[in-house]
Amino acid sequence: xxxxxxxxxxxxxxxxxxxxxxxxxxxxxxxxxxxxxxxxxxxxxxxxxxxxxxxxxxxxxxxxxxxxxxxxxxxxxxxxxxxxxxxxxxxxxxxxxxxxxxxxxxxxxxxxxxxxxxxxxxxxxxxxxxxxxxxxxxxxxxxxxxxxxxxxxxxxxxxxxxxxxxxxxxxxxxxxxxxxxxxxxxxxxxxxxxxxxxxxxxxxxxxxxxxxxxxxxxxxxxxxxxxxxxxxxxxxxxxxxxxxxxxxxxxxxxxxxxxxxxxxxxxxxxxxxxxxxxxxxxxxxxxxxxxxxxxxxxxxxxxxxxxxxxxxxxxxxxxxxxxxxxxxxxxxxxxxxxxxxxxxxxxxxxxxxxxxxxxxxxxxxxxxxxxxxxxxxxxxxxxxxxxxxxxxxxxxxxxxxxxxxxxxxxxxxxxxxxxxxxxxxxxxxxxxxxxxxxxxxxxxxxxxxxxxxxxxxxxxxxxxxxxxxxxxxxxxxxxxxxxxxxxxxxxxxxxxxxxxxxxxxxxxxxxxxxxxxxxxxxxxxxxxxxxxxxxxxxxxxxxxxxxxxxxxxxxxxxxxxxxxxxxxxxxxxxxxxxxxxxxxxxxxxxxxx
Amino acid sequence: xxxxxxxxxxxxxxxxxxxxxxxxxxxxxxxxxxxxxxxxxxxxxxxxxxxxxxxxxxxxxxxxxxxxxxxxxxxxxxxxxxxxxxxxxxxxxxxxxxxxxxxxxxxxxxxxxxxxxxxxxxxxxxxxxxxxxxxxxxxxxxxxxxxxxxxxxxxxxxxxxxxxxxxxxxxxxxxxxxxxxxxxxxxx
Numbered sequence: 001x002x003x004x005x006x007x008x009x010x011x012x013x014x015x016x017x018x019x020x021x022x023x024x025x026x027x028x029x030x031x032x033x034x035x036x037x038x039x040x041x042x043x044x045x046x047x048x049x050x051x052x053x054x055x056x057x058x059x060x061x062x063x064x065x066x067x068x069x070x071x072x073x074x075x076x077x078x079x080x081x082x083x084x085x086x087x088x089x090x091x092x093x094x095x096x097x098x099x100x101x102x103x104x105x106x107x108x109x110x111x112x113x114x115x116x117x118x119x120x121x122x123x124x125x126x127x128x129x130x131x132x133x134x135x136x137x138x139x140x141x142x143x144x145x146x147x148x149x150x151x152x153x154x155x156x157x158x159x160x161x162x163x164x165x166x167x168x169x170x171x172x173x174x175x176x177x178x179x180x181x182x183x184x185x186x187x188x189x190x191x192x193x194x195x196x197x198x199x200x201x202x203x204x205x206x207x208x209x210x211x212x213x214x215x216x217x218x219x220x221x222x223x224x225x226x227x228x229x230x231x232x233x234x235x236x237x238x239x240x241x242x243x244x245x246x247x248x249x250x251x252x253x254x255x256x257x258x259x260x261x262x263x264x265x266x267x268x269x270x271x272x273x274x275x276x277x278x279x280x281x282x283x284x285x286x287x288x289x290x291x292x293x294x295x296x297x298x299x300x301x302x303x304x305x306x307x308x309x310x311x312x313x314x315x316x317x318x319x320x321x322x323x324x325x326x327x328x329x330x331x332x333x334x335x336x337x338x339x340x341x342x343x344x345x346x347x348x349x350x351x352x353x354x355x356x357x358x359x360x361x362x363x364x365x366x367x368x369x370x371x372x373x374x375x376x377x378x379x380x381x382x383x384x385x386x387x388x389x390x391x392x393x394x395x396x397x398x399x400x401x402x403x404x405x406x407x408x409x410x411x412x413x414x415x416x417x418x419x420x421x422x423x424x425x426x427x428x429x430x431x432x433x434x435x436x437x438x439x440x441x442x443x444x445x446x447x448x449x450x451x452x453x454x455x456x457x458x459x460x461x462x463x464x465x466x467x468x469x470x471x472x473x474x475x476x477x478x479x480x481x482x483x484x485x486x487x488x489x490x491x492x493x494x495x496x497x498x499x500x501x502x503x504x505x506x507x508x509x510x511x512x513x514x515x516x517x518x519x520x521x522x523x524x525x526x527x528x529x530x531x532x533x534x535x536x537x538x539x540x541x542x543x544x545x546x547x548x549x550x551x552x553x554x555x556x557x558x559x560x561x562x563x564x565x566x567x568x569x570x571x572x573x574x575x576x577x578x579x580x581x582x583x584x585x586x587x588x589x590x591x592x593x
Numbered sequence: 594x595x596x597x598x599x600x601x602x603x604x605x606x607x608x609x610x611x612x613x614x615x616x617x618x619x620x621x622x623x624x625x626x627x628x629x630x631x632x633x634x635x636x637x638x639x640x641x642x643x644x645x646x647x648x649x650x651x652x653x654x655x656x657x658x659x660x661x662x663x664x665x666x667x668x669x670x671x672x673x674x675x676x677x678x679x680x681x682x683x684x685x686x687x688x689x690x691x692x693x694x695x696x697x698x699x700x701x702x703x704x705x706x707x708x709x710x711x712x713x714x715x716x717x718x719x720x721x722x723x724x725x726x727x728x729x730x731x732x733x734x735x736x737x738x739x740x741x742x743x744x745x746x747x748x749x750x751x752x753x754x755x756x757x758x759x760x761x762x763x764x765x766x767x768x769x770x771x772x773x774x775x776x777x778x779x780x781x
Contacts, residue, residue, distance in 0.1 A: 054696065060691075061681065061691050064691040065681065065683060065684065065691075068685060074689065074691050077689075077690055077691040078689060078690045078691065081690035081691075081693075081698075082690070084696075085697055085698055088697065088720075089697075089718075092657060092658055095657050096657070096658075276732075323682075324731065325730070325731035325732060326731065326732045327732070373645075374645065374730055374731065375730065375731055376642070376730060376735065
């Protein structure tokens, strides 16, 4: 039946139809090949050559940025930019249309071939079989060749498998993107007052004696006034922070803001960078001279260094000094000028952005956490407080991390991961500048000119006035922060009175019963907060004299360290080293440098 | 009569069977086509809070011209004169190509009033490289962000960009809410 049909069809098919089908197939095949060739060429151009041209354009753009006056180069950039853009979209358009065209050609080709096959069909005509001997010989040759090639490939693969592990490849550069570990943070001095903002160094090998006059234990000093090869830095009262071999601090004037990175080993300036001014300030805006334009201490997580200025400008630089991000949080309304230092929790930069109320009496203060890598806001929590100058601390309490803050009228603890309030207590009065400290399960806050109080950190919710336990009412500092080893608490006032308080009694009838001693350093004033290292308490006076006390229950000044400089910043302490930012010099003190 | 009803010769059996098969085939084809035309329940989208503007959206999409485009959240935009998403860092305030950050000139700058400018995305030109998004996030208000445009996306079962996304920013969203737009509360 089939044979009959095919025979009839074949016999009736006109030769012109067969020719047309063959010609159609040929033309479609040629077109398909040409289009495929063009598409492949297009793909190669876009994949391999176009990116190079784009890189070249970027290089030219950088050259123009370096020399904006080069009009010839600028013109070249514009022409090349236009050419590349036209090329990009022309090629994309071609790619799309060419794809459809290729599909059409292939369809025509297949149809033509089918028609040609249909018109061309003939009955099979058996022919005498040729001699198979030659074919068998060729087949045997091919088989031997195939086996030889397969064996050779196996041998090569075997050799590679043996040699590969012996080849030393260059290790990829690992980019540290995650947050630092607790151990890393504790080994450095990453924020104001070091680990957890408590002023306590875990190292016990810190120098206890130095003298700039004869160079004893002075590892290096670098001028910050542009003398003796040192850089000329902008003024600032912020304290240095340290991560491994990097020392960071910032300086600013009304017109300019800068971040500095020094080498811990040599004291050489690694880099200095301008921080772009994003804030819009009017001529009436001014700060108190004692606060200055760079009062906030920087923070670092070893991946980046973060800085904030009283204009609300905040920026992040990587360890090589590249600006990573830069934002403005709004001009903070602060009576003396914004001065709170930054805190860190994992990869979050935490900002206590306290301001006085707006004209309608509504609070404007807020806690803000920004993602360190991107500057993106992680969380923001409004705060029912007035402007303050204390710095937030992130501390590990019994079962969780708490972000503890103090301002008028409330002390508030937050979960640093999401900004949710854990507990709060009011009413405290006054301009809050000293930062909180922690001992056991209590946080200690200074209510300026009135008292120092303790609040239990395992509290929850809003606490009443009864939650405050008064620890002391005398010798209260208004600028420096207190320090505690868990049993004793020390304070140093601006006027130079150091006092020690016993925290061990659970309760006392009169707070003065806790006082163990007080001592006045005559003709000295103190802006730097104290540091505790091992069994020594370090008190840095404004004239550069460090008083080093035993941490016993009785007053005993063991030694002193002298530098010839005015000091307002708190010292930074890392393994065997103290770094002091003076007004004129940056000092590094090491035992037997 | 009963014999006539039950008797079914082979010709009728195949004839009726063929009709039944045709109807079944038409029903299956109709069901298949209906299934194809049914809207999907979820779509691919980029979570702007996770996106790090790495540039993968420009190169990993199965479409040659990526289905991901930059989007402008006008409520967040600062309408800056010096827009970090529009101009190269440190560039002069000029719209010359040497100062523009976008490699395809896909951002249009329009004067509003001194010193404010509006920035619009020309979608046909945007290749989703994310350069403007990264710069706006780092140095501006973060009003520029990337979104999968559903008039272009073919909604693959396994999105090639999602597989390559280093920030796991690609998520499935219900078709009723196909976009994850930034709001004023999100920006820093």
